[in-house]
Amino acid sequence: xxxxxxxxxxxxxxxxxxxxxxxxxxxxxxxxxxxxxxxxxxxxxxxxxxxxxxxxxxxxxxxxxxxxxxxxxxxxxxxxxxxxxxxxxxxxxxxxxxxxxxxxxxxxxxxxxxxxxxxxxxxxxxxxxxxxxxxxxxxxxxxxxxxxxxxxxxxxxxxxxxxxxxxxxxxxxxxxxxxxxxxxxxxxxxxxxxxxxxxxxxxxxxxxxxxxxxxxxxxxx
Numbered sequence: 001x002x003x004x005x006x007x008x009x010x011x012x013x014x015x016x017x018x019x020x021x022x023x024x025x026x027x028x029x030x031x032x033x034x035x036x037x038x039x040x041x042x043x044x045x046x047x048x049x050x051x052x053x054x055x056x057x058x059x060x061x062x063x064x065x066x067x068x069x070x071x072x073x074x075x076x077x078x079x080x081x082x083x084x085x086x087x088x089x090x091x092x093x094x095x096x097x098x099x100x101x102x103x104x105x106x107x108x109x110x111x112x113x114x115x116x117x118x119x120x121x122x123x124x125x126x127x128x129x130x131x132x133x134x135x136x137x138x139x140x141x142x143x144x145x146x147x148x149x150x151x152x153x154x155x156x157x158x159x160x161x162x163x164x165x166x167x168x169x170x171x172x173x174x175x176x177x178x179x180x181x182x183x184x185x186x187x188x189x190x191x192x193x194x195x196x197x198x199x200x201x202x203x204x205x206x207x208x209x210x211x212x213x214x215x216x217x218x219x220x221x
Contacts, residue, residue, distance in 0.1 A: 057107035
């Protein structure tokens with residue numbers, strides 16, 4: 001999930017430079033996002049391009065109106081969270097949006113812009129859900145993947161943002177109550193925060209914070 005781009009780097013696999021035709025198709029799909037009649041298919045097709053189109057994040061970020069449309073889709077999903085009315089179709093659509101956000105979060109040229117726009121905060125309602133049905137779990141896991149893509153960058157600015165927006169309590173609760181996959185990703189996020197000096201200092205600054213993190217670790221182990 002959150003390590004697709006980095007795995008390509010680790011394994012040495014190369015992403016070929018897209019042809020003009022491929023660029024034109026991606027641009028066309030991005031414009032199709034702006035119409036409700038073509039949006040769902042465009043989301044699916046763009047999600048498929050994340051691993052093969054290296055600068056997809058840049059096209060997503062700089063194409064006028066695209067980020068606004070993606071945020072609207074995320075906000076529209078909130079009404080399905082409580083009371084729980086999220087079905088497989090709605091979950092898949094939201095997850096395709098999150099997959100594009102993950103792409104933006106993982107790219108070095110768009111990551112900080114993504115943070116400065118406060119977009120990760122729009123994902124927190126998904127992390128705050130406790131429903132264990134598959135649509136909710138899939139949504140939670142994909143939202144965690146976006147945060148995972150951020151912390152994988154070893155960037156203190158990212159860690160500071162996440163600490164200031166209270167991501168740790170959300171992750172700790174998922175570590176305690178979530179599915180195995182969600183717990184794994186949430187643990188990874190907390191681990192990356194602890195590996196940063198500012199994150200370690202923050203979580204050890206009071207006895208309550210230290211005890212809470214250590215207690216969850218015991219439960220998870």
